[in-house]
Amino acid sequence: MYRISAISGLFLLSAxxxxxxxxxxxxxxxxxxxxxxxxxAAEFNPTSGEYKITGAGANMWAKQDQFQYVWREMQGxxxxxxxxxxxxxxxxHRKAGIVVRQSxxxxxxxxxxxxxxxxxxGLQWRSRQGExxxxxxxxxxxxxxxxxxxxxxxxxxxxxxxxxxxELKEIAxxxxxxxxxxxxGIGVCSHQADAATTAIFSNVSVEALxxxxxxxxxx
Amino acid sequence: MKGxxxxxxxxxxxxxxxxxxxxxxxxxxxxxxxxxxxxxxxVTVGAxxxxxxxxxxxxxxxxxxxxxxxxxxxxxAIHGDGTPAIQxxxxxxDTTNTVDFPVxxxxxxxxxxxxxxxxxxxxxxxxGGPLRELGHTIYQxxxxxxxxxxxxxxxxxxxxxxxxxxxxxxxxxxxQAR
Numbered sequence: 329m330y331r332i333s334a335i336s337g338l339f340l341l342s343a344x345x346x347x348x349x350x351x352x353x354x355x356x357x358x359x360x361x362x363x364x365x366x367x368x369a370a371e372f373n374p375t376s377g378e379y380k381i382t383g384a385g386a387n388m389w390a391k392q393d394q395f396q397y398v399w400r401e402m403q404g405x406x407x408x409x410x411x412x413x414x415x416x417x418x419x420x421h422r423k424a425g426i427v428v429r430q431s432x433x434x435x436x437x438x439x440x441x442x443x444x445x446x447x448x449x450g451l452q453w454r455s456r457q458g459e460x461x462x463x464x465x466x467x468x469x470x471x472x473x474x475x476x477x478x479x480x481x482x483x484x485x486x487x488x489x490x491x492x493x494x495e496l497k498e499i500a501x502x503x504x505x506x507x508x509x510x511x512x513g514i515g516v517c518s519h520q521a522d523a524a525t526t527a528i529f530s531n532v533s534v535e536a537l538x539x540x541x542x543x544x545x546x547x
Numbered sequence: 548m549k550g551x552x553x554x555x556x557x558x559x560x561x562x563x564x565x566x567x568x569x570x571x572x573x574x575x576x577x578x579x580x581x582x583x584x585x586x587x588x589x590v591t592v593g594a595x596x597x598x599x600x601x602x603x604x605x606x607x608x609x610x611x612x613x614x615x616x617x618x619x620x621x622x623x624a625i626h627g628d629g630t631p632a633i634q635x636x637x638x639x640x641d642t643t644n645t646v647d648f649p650v651x652x653x654x655x656x657x658x659x660x661x662x663x664x665x666x667x668x669x670x671x672x673x674x675g676g677p678l679r680e681l682g683h684t685i686y687q688x689x690x691x692x693x694x695x696x697x698x699x700x701x702x703x704x705x706x707x708x709x710x711x712x713x714x715x716x717x718x719x720x721x722x723q724a725r
Binding site: 451453455460462463464465466467498499500501502503 | 633635637642644645646647648680681683
């Protein structure tokens with residue numbers, strides 16, 4: 329099982345604005361990032377292991393993010409995987425994915441592995457707080473149910489994806505420098521300020537990976 | 548160390564020899580062969596390393612704002628060890644972003660980069676196989692820009708030579724709004 333590291337005073341201050349009641353499975357907290365006009369919600373069903381996440385928000389893009397986030401704090405290297413599908417219709421570029429953030433600030437440094445509503449996977453990142461988002465999108469075929477996986481290994485952040493039933497495949501990795509601890513979670517954004525969208529995450533796994541010790545100090 | 552370019556008009560091939568620490572972080576060192584272009588276009592080229600060297604030596608198809616060492620750029624790179632990558636510097640003096648694909652091992656490559664508005668899409672083929680789309684990124688770069696081929700040895704102490712063949716640069720119609 330996981331051990332959650334001591335929560336800092338600053339984190340408590342942020343967390344007090346966010347829901348902390350009830351069990352969120354592999355995660356500890358949920359709430360909206362970036363104050364979207366329509367409030368989101370997150371439910372975890374311990375029997376099925378499914379998370380039903382409803383999120384609104386203009387986008388997670390450019391210099392500001394708005395989305396519903398379910399997260400926990402982690403250190404070091406880790407792998408997060410999930411099966412994700414959207415419920416109902418929505419914007420082509422609505423997003424459901426695995427999100428690593430430095431903080432809950434709307435313009436925080438982040439990296440994510442997302443599935444868009446039209447079936448386009450994305451590896452997206454903001455290298456430093458307040459900067460524009462960068463993106464890489466591999467070729468895609470159309471909507472469906474997908475397996476997605478994000479691996480953090482030092483500064484490297486890997487995108488894996490596959491259609492449900494196919495073998496998860498490494499697509500690419502980028503490099504993003506985070507300080508420890510980071511927030512690790514799953515999130516949903518409708519890509520529309522005036523509508524929410526819902527996605528179901530199942531088979532969610534959060535695994536700490538071996539983290540090599542830091543290199544010895546240079547003489 | 549100095550680089551050089553030789554053009555073989557009969558074979559329509561360029562031998563580009565480049566040195567330099569890298570095309571990375573906030574400053575680039577490499578040999579560049581370029582022309583000015585505006586608007587949308589496609590660049591397709593064969594690329595083969597003719598010399599051994601460091602695994603991360605690079606042969607690239609590049610779009611570059613200027614010849615400044617810290618200029619904004621986006622490129623499709625094939626590394627000597629067969630790692631394809633899309634790399635870019637968003638603004639002058641900024642650090643370089645990378646998207647690295649799984650290592651494919653050394654080979655003979657075909658590289659294709661298409662600019663359609665802010666969408667940069669890349670393809671690759673190995674050893675005569677079909678071109679495979681790797682994906683796209685979104686990249687803002689003003690017109691005109693410098694389109695070209697580059698080589699960096701990833702070492703101040705080395706030079707590497709890459710044979711670029713079958714170079715095709717085609718203008719494309721304006722992209723539809725995204």
